[in-house]
Amino acid sequence: MAIREPERIWWKPFSKDERMWVTVAVVWMLVSFLFMPIYHLYGAQNPPSETYKVEPEAFDKLVTKMIDKYKVGEENGFPIVHPDPNEPVFIRAQMWQWYPIIEFEKGKTYRVHLSSMDIQHGFSVQPINLNFMALPGYDYVLKLTPTTSGEFHIVCNEYCGVGHHTMVGKIYVKDAAKTAAN
Amino acid sequence: MANQDFRICSESGLKVYKNAETLIKWNVIAALATLAVGGLMALLVALTRWPSVHLLGLTEYYRFLTAHGVDALLAWILFFEMALVYFASTVVLGTRFRGVVVGWISFALMLIGGALINVIIIMGRADVMFTSYAPLKADPLYYLGVILFAVGALIGFIMFFVNVVYAKRDGGFKRSLPLGSFGLAAASIIGVLTLAHGAGIFIPAFLWSLDFIGYIDPSAYRLVFWGLGHSSQQINVCAMVAVWYMTSAFVVGGKPVNEKLSRTAFVLYILFINLASEHHLLVDPVLSTWHKIVNTSYMMHLAVLASMIHAFAIPASIEVALRKQGFRSGLFEWFKKAPWGNPAFAAVALSILLFGFLGGITGVIFGTEQFNIIRHNTFAITGHFHGTVVAGTTIAFMGFTYLLIPCIFKRQLIWKGFAQIQPYLYAVGVAMLSIGMMSAGAFGVPRRHYDITFSGAPFSFTFDPAIDMFMSMMGVGALLAVAGGVLFILIGFGSMIWGKEVK
Numbered sequence: 001m002a003i004r005e006p007e008r009i010w011w012k013p014f015s016k017d018e019r020m021w022v023t024v025a026v027v028w029m030l031v032s033f034l035f036m037p038i039y040h041l042y043g044a045q046n047p048p049s050e051t052y053k054v055e056p057e058a059f060d061k062l063v064t065k066m067i068d069k070y071k072v073g074e075e076n077g078f079p080i081v082h083p084d085p086n087e088p089v090f091i092r093a094q095m096w097q098w099y100p101i102i103e104f105e106k107g108k109t110y111r112v113h114l115s116s117m118d119i120q121h122g123f124s125v126q127p128i129n130l131n132f133m134a135l136p137g138y139d140y141v142l143k144l145t146p147t148t149s150g151e152f153h154i155v156c157n158e159y160c161g162v163g164h165h166t167m168v169g170k171i172y173v174k175d176a177a178k179t180a181a182n
Numbered sequence: 183m184a185n186q187d188f189r190i191c192s193e194s195g196l197k198v199y200k201n202a203e204t205l206i207k208w209n210v211i212a213a214l215a216t217l218a219v220g221g222l223m224a225l226l227v228a229l230t231r232w233p234s235v236h237l238l239g240l241t242e243y244y245r246f247l248t249a250h251g252v253d254a255l256l257a258w259i260l261f262f263e264m265a266l267v268y269f270a271s272t273v274v275l276g277t278r279f280r281g282v283v284v285g286w287i288s289f290a291l292m293l294i295g296g297a298l299i300n301v302i303i304i305m306g307r308a309d310v311m312f313t314s315y316a317p318l319k320a321d322p323l324y325y326l327g328v329i330l331f332a333v334g335a336l337i338g339f340i341m342f343f344v345n346v347v348y349a350k351r352d353g354g355f356k357r358s359l360p361l362g363s364f365g366l367a368a369a370s371i372i373g374v375l376t377l378a379h380g381a382g383i384f385i386p387a388f389l390w391s392l393d394f395i396g397y398i399d400p401s402a403y404r405l406v407f408w409g410l411g412h413s414s415q416q417i418n419v420c421a422m423v424a425v426w427y428m429t430s431a432f433v434v435g436g437k438p439v440n441e442k443l444s445r446t447a448f449v450l451y452i453l454f455i456n457l458a459s460e461h462h463l464l465v466d467p468v469l470s471t472w473h474k475i476v477n478t479s480y481m482m483h484l485a486v487l488a489s490m491i492h493a494f495a496i497p498a499s500i501e502v503a504l505r506k507q508g509f510r511s512g513l514f515e516w517f518k519k520a521p522w523g524n525p526a527f528a529a530v531a532l533s534i535l536l537f538g539f540l541g542g543i544t545g546v547i548f549g550t551e552q553f554n555i556i557r558h559n560t561f562a563i564t565g566h567f568h569g570t571v572v573a574g575t576t577i578a579f580m581g582f583t584y585l586l587i588p589c590i591f592k593r594q595l596i597w598k599g600f601a602q603i604q605p606y607l608y609a610v611g612v613a614m615l616s617i618g619m620m621s622a623g624a625f626g627v628p629r630r631h632y633d634i635t636f637s638g639a640p641f642s643f644t645f646d647p648a649i650d651m652f653m654s655m656m657g658v659g660a661l662l663a664v665a666g667g668v669l670f671i672l673i674g675f676g677s678m679i680w681g682k683e684v685k
Contacts, residue, residue, distance in 0.1 A: 002361040002427035002438060002499075003194070003274050010358065010441035018443055018494070025490035029483040036479040036551050040471060047555055049474075051467035076640045097640065114467075120315045120400055122559045122628065126643060129626040131558040132465045135400045136317060140467035153643040155636075157559040157628030159311045160318070162240055165632040168639035 047132070050141040056117045059139060063090045067100055075101060075170070088113055091154075091169075093121040093134040095161055098154040098169025105176045109145045122158030125171065131157060146173040188278070191589045192684060194432055197276035198590065205285045206265045206273070206590050210583065212293060213261035214674050217576075219300070220254030221667040223247075225660065228615070232657030233634065233650070241306065243632050249303045251312030255571060256331065257296045262579045263369065263421050264288070264338040265586070270366040270424065271345035273590075275354030280345055288337035295331030298323060311630060313407060316387060316398040325388035332380045339373035342366065361438050361445070362431065365424025368448040373417045375456055379409030401468040405460070412459035415567075418575040419489070420451055422533065425578045426496045429530045432585050433521060434507070436499035444495045450488035458482035461549035465558045474551065482549055486542070493538050525595075529581025529605040536609060537574030540616050544569060562623025569616040572663075577609055580670050587674070593681030601673050608666025614659025622652040 014022065040046050066083060073080040079100040083089045085108035092099045094117035104110060114123055116136040123132045132142060156167035188199045223246045229237040238246065272279050279285060302308045308320035346367065349355060359367060383406040389395045427444070430436030438444045460477035463469055504516035521527045544566040548557045557563060584601065587593055595601050625646045627634055634653075636643055 002365075002424075002431040002436070003196070004431075005355045005360050006358055006438075006441045008357065010445075012440060012442060014440060014443060017498070018440055021494045022443070022491065025487055025494075029487050029490070032486075032546060032550075033479050033483040037475050039552055040475060043552060045552060045555065047465045047471070047474075047551055049467075049469065049471040078640065119318045124559065124626065124628060126626045127646065129556050129560065129624075131555060131560065133467065133558075135404075135467060137399070138401060138467045153641060155626070155628055155643065157631070158315070159244065159630040161309075162244070164244075164630075165240075165634075165636060166639040168636050168641045168643055170641050 048140075048142055052139040052141070053137060054115055054139040056115070056136060059090070059113075059115045060092065060117065062088075062113070063092045063099065066090050071100075072103065078170070080172070083110070085110055090115075091123070091134075092117060093123065093156070094118050096156070096163035096167035098123075098156075098167065101170045101172065103172040103174060104144070104146045106146050106149045106173050107176060109143060112142045112144050114140045114142060119160055120158050121156050121160050121167070124155045124157040126153045126155050128152065133158065149173045149175045191273075193585075193588050196273050196589070198273050199278040201282045202268055202272035202279035203590055205279060205282060205289065206268050206586070208289060209261050209265035209268065210586060210590070211678070212289070212296075213258050213265065213579075214583070214671060216253045216257035216261060216296065217667070218671045220250055220252075220258055221664060221671070223250035224254060224667075225664045228657060228660030228664075230632070231653065232660075233653055235657065236633075240632055241309065244309045244311070244630075245303060245306060247630065248309060248311050249300060252296075252299050252303065254576075255312065257292075259418055259571070259575060259579070260331075260335050261292065262583075263373075263417060264292070264335065266421055266425065266579075266582070267338060267342040267366050267370055268345070269586070269590070270363040270428075271342045271349065274360055274363050274428075275346070275349040277345070277349040277352050277354040280348040281341065284337060284344075285341055288334045288341065291330050291334030291337070293334075295327045295329070295334060298327035298330065302327060313411065314387070315407070316390070316400055316403040319391055322388060322391040325384050325391055328384050329381070329388060332377050332384065336374065336377040339370040339377070342370040358441075361441060362424050362428035364445055365420055365427060365448055368452050369417045369420035369424065371452050372413060372420060372455065376410055376413040376417060379406055379413065383407050383410060401466065404463055404466060405469075408459045408462040409456065412462060413456045415571065416451060416455040416485070418571060419455075420448065422537070422575045422578045423448075423489075423492050423496075425582045426492070426530050426534060427499070429526050429578075429581055429585065430496060430500050430503070433524055433527045433530075434500055434503040436496075436503040439495060439498045439502055443491055447488040447491035447495070450484055450491075454481040454484040458485055458549070461554070464549075464551050464554040471551075478549055478551070482546070486546055489538070489542055493534065496534060523602050524584075525601045525605050526581040526584040528602075529577050529584070532605055532609040533574050533578040533581065536577070536613055536616075537570060540613060541566060541568075541570030541574050544620060557623060559629055560623035561627040561629050562620045564629045565616045565619030565621075565623055568612060568619065573609065573612045573616060577605060577612070580608065581605060583670075583674055587677045587681065588684050591678050591681070592684045593677050594684055595673060596676045596681050597673055600669055604666055604669045604673065608663055608670065611659045611662030611664070611666055615656050615663055616659070618652045618654075618656030618659055622649045622656065625649050625652075627653070 082103040121134040152171040154169035308324035458481040509516040
């Protein structure tokens with residue numbers, strides 16, 4: 001019994017059932033174990049790991065520079081930016097906004113730099129449910145290729161104070177042809 | 183040696199020394215009291231997240247959510263684990279508690295620390311959530327409270343080893359520990375490692391909150407914090423599995439079918455689970471991809487293998503024991519005739535089922551790099567750990583309380599009929615809560631969020647209307663679980679006070 005000391009020799013061979021079950025479990029775990037690295041090498045969507053150290057002020061300057069260069073409009077006081085796909089894109093997290101609004105072109109690949117000015121925030125793109133962390137002091141580079149056009153929202157999903165639930169940002173994805181016509 | 187200070191437990195035939203008995207009693211009482219507080223917070227928080235009720239105000243919600251985490255996850259479970267490690271290192275071995283003063287110091291530190299944390303949170307000086315991610319800063323006393331509580335628990339785990347060493351000297355066991363104590367030895371080893379991580383992060387955070395340290399790297403904080411935060415869940419898993427084995431032994435006389443298999447599985451937990459904690463950082467910057475993959479993929483699955491083994495070995499031991507009692511006809515007579523009306527047995531059976539299918543499987547899935555992108559920090563994560571810690575550990579501990587009351591408190595259970603349905607009521611509630619959370623999370627609903635209609639935000643966003651159903655499912659589940667929890671607290675304390683004395 002589990003509350004009594006076992007007999008002197010308890011290191012005994014497995015029975016047939018036990019061998020079968022352990023084999024099934026080991027095979028199952030091996031499949032799960034291999035899935036992650038294999039998918040990382042061959043799959044289409046993986047979390048990146050490219051990171052740089054960055055001071056909040058320096059990051060803020062990069063955001064402002066991008067806005068000055070590529071601003072195409074404004075919505076609710078937030079600038080809308082339509083950056084060149086060949087240039088870095090910056091999204092700034094702070095209590096309690098995602099800044100600015102980015103307008104992407106469908107099918108183009110962007111390098112999106114994500115950082116926080118103050119505390120930790122959760123970058124959560126809805127409704128496609130894509131989640132990454134935005135930490136202060138670190139610049140996290142996401143390689144993003146929008147495949148669906150339309151309107152997306154960025155929700156904060158890491159608790160960041162009393163305004164946490166109002167921290168909503170916006171992303172637009174435009175069809176390439178339409179944007180050219182604008 | 184004075185031999186009058188022990189008695190023989192009439193239920194199990196175990197030798198219970200007076201000094202161990204008192205210490206175990208008080209740890210169980212503290213555990214039940216903190217569960218009551220944590221459960222009350224749970225009710226308020228769940229009713230706020232249920233959009234059609236939305237009970238609390240903004241600041242109260244985050245405040246009570248922080249307190250819910252501390253009381254229900256940290257205090258209730260660790261106090262009960264102290265009772266378990268003391269039980270397994272003294273009563274199970276039939277020996278006295280060595281250094282009982284140290285045991286009381288541990289209890290006092292945990293009590294003072296836990297009270298301090300709660301007071302600071304309720305005063306509104308630590309609205310930082312259970313994780314208190316730097317640079318989100320709390321009052322220094324909050325960190326001090328956590329440190330005191332953790333040091334208390336650390337002393338408790340160390341006392342387990344002290345008692346085991348003395349038990350061997352005093353003839354409590356000759357060669358190998360009984361399996362239940364072995365499982366709790368694994369829990370205590372992980373406990374010591376885990377609480378070292380806790381010191382590694384909460385002592386710097388304490389100094390930082392006092393301005394002795396200027397800066398805490400947010401990424402390093404997350405790494406070390408989860409060395410505490412997730413590894414401590416492995417203490418819970420080990421303790422829970424040990425409870426599964428011990429309950430099976432107490433209730434049906436279950437004997438581990440193969441000690442080698444079960445013990446190897448516990449060793450796998452010790453070796454691999456700590457590193458697997460890194461799955462919390464899968465969508466974080468800083469750590470390299472292959473670092474994450476080695477730690478989560480490789481290490482995690484070896485620990486999961488251990489759970490797979492227990493999932494086989496425990497039902498097997500129950501089946502063997504029941505067949506021995508004569509339930510031999512057909513494949514499933516033993517299953518039909520199992521003591522489903524015994525709340526301790528029912529709790530363990532439900533705990534095995536729900537821990538495996540709700541908590542365990544989702545944990546493996548969400549801990550995969552690619553799936554983590556679509557689940558990280560959503561309500562699905564909350565659903566996952568309510569499947570493990572509540573539907574698994576808490577239900578198992580509730581079941582074991584029903585055994586400790588006659589054995590340690592020497593009282594019969596009151597309200598036997600209610601006690602019979604309590605585990606089922608609680609399990610159905612938690613299962614609904616957990617599934618509701620996971621489903622809503624699949625639609626992107628964030629965790630730790632006051633208002634998913636985003637009132638006051640610069641842009642309006644509405645989730646898929648399907649979440650209404652899942653959020654209501656969570657709410658109804660929470661109500662059922664709270665009803666089951668209240669019943670448990672009433673039966674627990676009621677039996678301790680008014681239960682008929684067991685001779």
